[in-house]
Amino acid sequence: MASGVTAPGVAGVRVPGRGVRHDLRAVKIVLHRELLRFANDRTRLVSTLFQPVLWLFVIGTGLGGLVARGPAQGVDFRTFIYPGVIAMTVITTAMFSAGSIVWDREFGFLREMLVAPVSRASIVLGKCLGGGLVATVQGCVILAMAGLVHVPYSPGLLLTLLGEMFLAAFTITAFGVSLAARMKTMQSFFGVMQMAIMPMIFLSGAVFPLAGLPGWLGALTKVNPLTYVVDPMRHAVFTHLAVSPAAARTLNPGVHWFGHRVPIGLELGIVALMGVALLGVAIAQFRRSD
Numbered sequence: 253m254a255s256g257v258t259a260p261g262v263a264g265v266r267v268p269g270r271g272v273r274h275d276l277r278a279v280k281i282v283l284h285r286e287l288l289r290f291a292n293d294r295t296r297l298v299s300t301l302f303q304p305v306l307w308l309f310v311i312g313t314g315l316g317g318l319v320a321r322g323p324a325q326g327v328d329f330r331t332f333i334y335p336g337v338i339a340m341t342v343i344t345t346a347m348f349s350a351g352s353i354v355w356d357r358e359f360g361f362l363r364e365m366l367v368a369p370v371s372r373a374s375i376v377l378g379k380c381l382g383g384g385l386v387a388t389v390q391g392c393v394i395l396a397m398a399g400l401v402h403v404p405y406s407p408g409l410l411l412t413l414l415g416e417m418f419l420a421a422f423t424i425t426a427f428g429v430s431l432a433a434r435m436k437t438m439q440s441f442f443g444v445m446q447m448a449i450m451p452m453i454f455l456s457g458a459v460f461p462l463a464g465l466p467g468w469l470g471a472l473t474k475v476n477p478l479t480y481v482v483d484p485m486r487h488a489v490f491t492h493l494a495v496s497p498a499a500a501r502t503l504n505p506g507v508h509w510f511g512h513r514v515p516i517g518l519e520l521g522i523v524a525l526m527g528v529a530l531l532g533v534a535i536a537q538f539r540r541s542d
Contacts (some may be wrong), residue, residue, distance in 0.1 A: 275374035282375055286349060286382025290389070297390065300348065304341040304394055307333065307459070308401065327499050330401040335485035336458025338394050338413065339420060339478065343453065345390040346421045347445050349383030350428025354441045372538040376429060380531055383425030388418045404492050412488045419520065420481040423527035426534050433537035456482045463505035474507060477526055480519040483507050487516055 290297070312330035395413060398405055428445070435441040453459075455469075456478035465473065473479050483506060490504040506513040 275371050278370035278374040279378035279381065282378025283382040283385070286352075286379065286386055289352065290349075290386045300345050300390060301341070301393060303344070304337045307340065308337045308394070308397070311459075312337075312401070327493075327495055327503060328402050331403060331489070331493070332461070332486075332503050333459055334394075334398070334401050334403055335413075335489050336453075336456070336482050338391055338417065338485060339456070339458055339482045340453055341394050342387045342391040342417050342421045343424045343449060343478070343481075345387035346383050346424040347428045347449060349386050350379070350425050350432050351438065351441050351445065353379065353429060353432040354435050354438050357436070373535045376531065376535045376538050379429055380422055380425045380534070383428070384418055384422035387421035387425065388414065391417045391421070402493075403489055406492050409488055409492045413485060416481070416485050416488070416520070419523055419527065423477075423481075423523055423530060426527055426530035430530055430534040430537055433534060452476055452478045455479070457486070458482050461503050461505065462507065463502055474509070477523070479507060480514075480522045483514075484516050484519050 308330055312328075312333050315329050392414075395410065395417075398410075403409075431444055431448075432441055435444070455472050455476045457473055458478075462470070462473055462479075462483075486504055487506065490500060495503075507519065508514065
């Protein structure tokens with residue numbers, strides 16, 4: 253119910269009560285703001301695409317000779333790293349979206365959102381959905397380059413990758429929001445971001461196969477959350493390629509626990525559960541924010 257306060261000679265003030273309807277509207281507004289910010293920042297679009305394109309067409313081409321002489325002969329190395337480059341694009345963009353919270357805090361806009369008559373959970377949810385959608389849209393640019401690296405434009409494959417991209421983007425945005433909620437400066441946030449994201453990318457199998465790794469390195473890839481993002485994407489790509497069994501075992505071995513391959517559905521479930529858990533952490537951080 254709306255509350256009103258009146259006094260002699262003072263106009264009444266009505267403060268709208270909180271409810272599900274207001275919270276859903278807040279989610280929509282925050283999401284819409286993320287999309288507008290992305291659409292108006294073309295420099296960000298170009299800069300965040302530079303590194304993935306560099307990996308795909310420069311490093312991928314340069315290292316292609318190593319694959320051509322190995323058991324995966326006949327498979328373009330760029331085709332192998334293509335799912336990892338998609339994941340890299342989505343993850344980087346999602347973290348940049350989450351980092352905008354620090355900008356909002358520095359310029360005072362975050363305080364205005366926090367004092368609005370809506371739950372802080374709705375603000376966080378709108379931020380995570382917006383960041384996930386923006387990162388997915390950015391990933392679609394790399395998705396459009398599939399034919400250049402011998403990946404077919406199969407509708408089923410594209411839809412599968414889109415769903416996996418959004419799931420990964422939402423989870424990473426929630427992770428970034430939980431970090432940014434307590435950061436005071438952009439320098440601190442990006443320092444922590446680089447320290448967290450770069451090792452996770454390199455230990456996810458994005459740029460090298462998971463087969464035949466030393467025991468210590470294999471253990472690190474299994475406990476790395478991003479491994480369960482890259483592997484489903486690579487599995488989706490390789491199921492649409494005509495490759496030899498030897499190449500498939502080398503380049504797409506999957507993730508194994510105790511000698512058994514982890515099902516793709518379980519991997520996606522792990523990512524989804526992490527997304528929900530990180531969303532809860534981010535909401536808790538915002539409720540403690542001043």
